[in-house]
Amino acid sequence: xxxxxxxxxxxxxxxxxxxxxxxxxxxxxxxxxxxxxxxxxxxxxxxxxxxxxxxxxxxxxxxxxxxxxxxxxxxxxxxxxxxxxxxxxxxxxxxxxxxxxxxxxxxxxxxxxxxxxxxxxxxxxxxxxxxxxxxxxxxxxxxxxxxxxxxxxxxxxxxxxxxxxxxxxxxxxxxxxxxxxxxxxxxxxxxxxxxxxxxxxxxxxxxxxxxxxxxx
Amino acid sequence: xxxxxxxxxxxxxxxxxxxxxxxxxxxxxxxxxxxxxxxxxxxxxxxxxxxxxxxxxxxxxxxxxxxxxxxxxxxxxxxxxxxxxxxxxxxxxxxxxxxxxxxxxxxxxxxxxxxxxxxxxxxxxxxxxxxxxxxxxxxxxxxxxxxxxxxxxxxxxxxxxxxxxxxxxxxxxxxxxxxxxxxxxxxxxxxxxxxxxxxxxxxxxxxxxxxxxxxx
DNA sequence: GTCTATAACCGGATAGAC
DNA sequence: GTCTATCCGGTTATAGAC
Numbered sequence: 001x002x003x004x005x006x007x008x009x010x011x012x013x014x015x016x017x018x019x020x021x022x023x024x025x026x027x028x029x030x031x032x033x034x035x036x037x038x039x040x041x042x043x044x045x046x047x048x049x050x051x052x053x054x055x056x057x058x059x060x061x062x063x064x065x066x067x068x069x070x071x072x073x074x075x076x077x078x079x080x081x082x083x084x085x086x087x088x089x090x091x092x093x094x095x096x097x098x099x100x101x102x103x104x105x106x107x108x109x110x111x112x113x114x115x116x117x118x119x120x121x122x123x124x125x126x127x128x129x130x131x132x133x134x135x136x137x138x139x140x141x142x143x144x145x146x147x148x149x150x151x152x153x154x155x156x157x158x159x160x161x162x163x164x165x166x167x168x169x170x171x172x173x174x175x176x177x178x179x180x181x182x183x184x185x186x187x188x189x190x191x192x193x194x195x196x197x198x199x200x201x202x203x204x205x206x207x208x209x210x211x212x213x214x215x216x
Numbered sequence: 217x218x219x220x221x222x223x224x225x226x227x228x229x230x231x232x233x234x235x236x237x238x239x240x241x242x243x244x245x246x247x248x249x250x251x252x253x254x255x256x257x258x259x260x261x262x263x264x265x266x267x268x269x270x271x272x273x274x275x276x277x278x279x280x281x282x283x284x285x286x287x288x289x290x291x292x293x294x295x296x297x298x299x300x301x302x303x304x305x306x307x308x309x310x311x312x313x314x315x316x317x318x319x320x321x322x323x324x325x326x327x328x329x330x331x332x333x334x335x336x337x338x339x340x341x342x343x344x345x346x347x348x349x350x351x352x353x354x355x356x357x358x359x360x361x362x363x364x365x366x367x368x369x370x371x372x373x374x375x376x377x378x379x380x381x382x383x384x385x386x387x388x389x390x391x392x393x394x395x396x397x398x399x400x401x402x403x404x405x406x407x408x409x410x411x412x413x414x415x416x417x418x419x420x421x422x423x424x425x426x427x428x429x430x431x432x
Numbered sequence: 433g434t435c436t437a438t439a440a441c442c443g444g445a446t447a448g449a450c
Numbered sequence: 451g452t453c454t455a456t457c458c459g460g461t462t463a464t465a466g467a468c
Contacts, residue, residue, distance in 0.1 A: 254463090255461080255462090265461095266465095269463070269464090274462080
């Protein structure tokens with residue numbers, strides 16, 4: 001029923017749909033999936049629950065639309081400069097730059113960040129509607145990041161005895177963990193600073209030359 | 217109403233209470249707080265919802281009891297050997313030992329681990345019943361860990377230019393983040409191994425002598 | 433200490449009017 | 451495209467019997 005556009009920017013009539021998605025992000029962030037209610041989301045949009053279900057056939061459909069849309073936008077944004085068109089040629093240094101840039105952007109939208117934090121925890125349960133989404137997401141992230149480090153090992157920038165997959169999993173853990181602490185205290189916790197310090201120390205330890213990162 | 221024992225081990229009549237707590241852990245782990253229901257918890261215990269509310273006056277009371285009890289047990293367990301009686305004399309090396317020991321224990325109880333992951337994310341919302349609990353918990357963890365590193369700086373084991381609070385926050389982030397990935401895939405993700413590798417690299421970077429960690 | 437019964441309310445989804 | 455009405459079920463908490 002929701003008029004799926006082929007891809008890319010939306011036609012004028014989809015502004016309502018977009019407003020629903022934005023509102024749903026806030027609610028899922030605050031309450032997680034189960035405790036959010038379509039009626040309250042609809043109320044904040046300014047329509048009724050029945051009206052909302054005209055755009056998304058079910059609550060689960062709404063959740064997966066929110067997740068998919070967010071990721072797609074992020075991906076497009078990360079690669080919007082540096083001439084990076086796809087992820088298969090990124091080096092470790094380029095990954096670090098892109099990751100810091102994305103995390104800095106994320107500090108401007110606490111709702112979205114909290115939504116991913118809450119849902120990635122909830123979705124560990126195999127029956128959760130977003131379980132498959134997060135399983136695939138983590139697999140893809142590990143693949144992308146470990147690929148970047150593998151390329152930098154091959155080119156001699158990084159020591160050949162490091163395990164790219166282990167490094168990728170550790171980096172993802174740091175980002176996820178920092179998000180939790182930042183969500184609990186967005187005004188005082190320096191998420192970008194902590195991540196920068198972590199990357200700096202990591203690279204100093206595993207690069208062949210001992211070049212660090214430019215200062216924050 | 218629940219017969220609060222002064223502290224320590226429980227009298228015989230509290231076995232029912234303990235069974236409720238154990239069952240509640242599993243439910244909160246699977247569904248988070250909001251989506252768990254007293255009736256289903258009671259059903260798994262083998263009593264009715266009314267019977268459950270005889271032991272805990274409300275759902276929120278049950279949640280906070282579960283959180284408090286778990287932490288208290290963990291704390292007692294961590295300090296059960298090594299002669300560590302309280303946290304005010306722990307060094308960085310002792311912290312690492314204790315943390316690895318606790319994480320290893322945690323791999324044997326996925327339910328409890330998932331509960332903390334889900335709730336620490338959910339509880340970022342100021343109105344959440346466990347918000348105060350997690351705020352205080354993180355503050356206490358940062359205090360304990362940064363204290364340990366500060367002592368090791370004072371004694372000359374760790375370089376004086378490191379920021380103990382920043383290190384503490386990073387360590388907590390790594391542990392939290394590893395928990396997320398492990399919860400999503402408990403059988404294949406090597407949580408202890410990753411944490412060990414992280415600590416090893418961290419200590420190699422910030423200790424004055426370049427002694428690492430004993431192998432996993 | 434546990435039960436049943438009930439109050440008072442909220443959940444998602446569907447049907448059909450306009 | 452949005453609304454109202456409705457179905458059916460689930461939620462916490464209380465009251466009172468045994």
